[in-house]
Amino acid sequence: VRKDSSVGAGIDSYYEYLIKGYIMSGDEALYSMFHTQYQATRLYLKRKELMVTVHSGSPHNKVREHQDSLQAFWPGVQVLAGDIKEAQEVYDHYIKVSKRNQNTLPEAFLVDYRMYWTQYYIRPELLESTYFLYKATG
Numbered sequence: 158v159r160k161d162s163s164v165g166a167g168i169d170s171y172y173e174y175l176i177k178g179y180i181m182s183g184d185e186a187l188y189s190m191f192h193t194q195y196q197a198t199r200l201y202l203k204r205k206e207l208m209v210t211v212h213s214g215s216p217h218n219k220v221r222e223h224q225d226s227l228q229a230f231w232p233g234v235q236v237l238a239g240d241i242k243e244a245q246e247v248y249d250h251y252i253k254v255s256k257r258n259q260n261t262l263p264e265a266f267l268v269d270y271r272m273y274w275t276q277y278y279i280r281p282e283l284l285e286s287t288y289f290l291y292k293a294t295g
Contacts, residue, residue: 262277
């Protein structure tokens with residue numbers, strides 16, 4: 158059992174399935190699960206514009222310094238949750254990382270925007286967040 162908690166690889170789809178499932182079906186149980194997780198995420202994982210990984214038994218302590226490209230879906234989820242201002246803050250961070258790395262997100266990167274893993278898989282998460290923000294803000 159993993160002891161770390163984040164919005165990146167290994168958990169990203171869970172958040173998406175809850176909010177998108179609720180939007181598509183109206184199932185209040187999905188929204189309730191999403192809302193509980195979303196509030197905990199805002200409390201423990203968001204540090205300014207960064208989404209960090211923490212130890213689940215000690216959520217005020219980061220367990221690693223890198224972020225992964227799968228986290229770039231998060232601003233889109235924030236838009237779906239109605240959190241436009243926070244979504245824009247987190248999104249801006251991923252855009253800064255992208256601009257410093259050949260205009261695309263490396264698979265993993267450090268909080269100072271440098272590459273951690275040099276692979277580029279051209280994932281759709283940042284594009285999806287861009288679309289949701291565009292639709293929400295015009």
